[in-house]
Amino acid sequence: MAKLLHWLMAALLLIQLLLGAFALIWPLSPTKLQLFIWHKSLGLLLLVLVLIRLAWRWLNPVPRLPSSVPPWQRLASQLSHLTLYVCLIALPITGWVINSASNVPLKVFWLFRLPNITEPDKALEQLMKWVHGGFVMLFLLVLVVHIAAALHHHFVRHDEVLTRMLPGRSR
Numbered sequence: 001m002a003k004l005l006h007w008l009m010a011a012l013l014l015i016q017l018l019l020g021a022f023a024l025i026w027p028l029s030p031t032k033l034q035l036f037i038w039h040k041s042l043g044l045l046l047l048v049l050v051l052i053r054l055a056w057r058w059l060n061p062v063p064r065l066p067s068s069v070p071p072w073q074r075l076a077s078q079l080s081h082l083t084l085y086v087c088l089i090a091l092p093i094t095g096w097v098i099n100s101a102s103n104v105p106l107k108v109f110w111l112f113r114l115p116n117i118t119e120p121d122k123a124l125e126q127l128m129k130w131v132h133g134g135f136v137m138l139f140l141l142v143l144v145v146h147i148a149a150a151l152h153h154h155f156v157r158h159d160e161v162l163t164r165m166l167p168g169r170s171r
């Protein structure tokens, strides 16, 4: 379950980042609005997925790292995973605040609407656009380190950290 959620979310997040970037730079048109509806809907789906993932993680302890991993790297791993989870919660919430502060209806996959969580507020909208963008940067930065660390475990240290995360393989 933890592996399934990890790889499902990784794939959806790749699409989500591209949707966000394209929605932002697209010229004002019906396509731009459609891109934003997809971005917001997928962002909210990712929020639900991360909450399920954290609940699963709370109920099922994470496997220990190999004993060859030094203490500072264990700490780095915990801090980077924590930062990724913080970003995965902060991104959809700040997105929802931008949407609410700008008083745009929040349509979820054209199926239903969600209520606004703040009053219309131009200054808050502007601030939250910066904060959303800041979390995007932080997320990308930590993600690069995360992927580099996974590849380092596999190709340099030749341990099981990456392989045990792959589908269908046990520790």
Ligand code: HEM
Residues within 6 Å of the ligand: 013, 016, 017, 018, 020, 021, 024, 039, 040, 041, 042, 043, 044, 046, 047, 088, 091, 092, 093, 094, 095, 096, 097, 098, 099, 106, 129, 130, 132, 133, 134, 136
């Ligand atoms: C994991 C979830 C999310 C990720 C990874 C994400 C990522 C991004 C990215 C990469 C951009 C373009 C770059 C930037 O503005 O800095 C963006 C912009 C934006 N996102 Fe998200 N987003 C997420 C969730 C959401 C949600 C749930 C909403 C709304 C309900 C939302 C609303 C927006 C808006 C309105 C913008 C345009 C901001 C602007 O005009 O500066 N996002 N997002």
Ligand code: HEM
Residues within 6 Å of the ligand: 006, 009, 010, 011, 013, 014, 057, 062, 065, 077, 081, 084, 085, 143, 146, 147, 150, 151, 161, 162, 163, 165
């Ligand atoms: C958007 C993409 C990704 C996100 C958000 C993400 C996030 C995370 C998080 C939060 C964890 C910690 C799991 C936990 O302890 O609860 C984790 C574990 C892991 N991730 Fe990713 N990940 C992504 C992509 C990748 C990719 C592309 C790789 C491989 C190249 C990878 C390899 C791993 C490995 C090997 C672990 C297990 C680490 C351990 O056993 O301590 N991840 N990932």
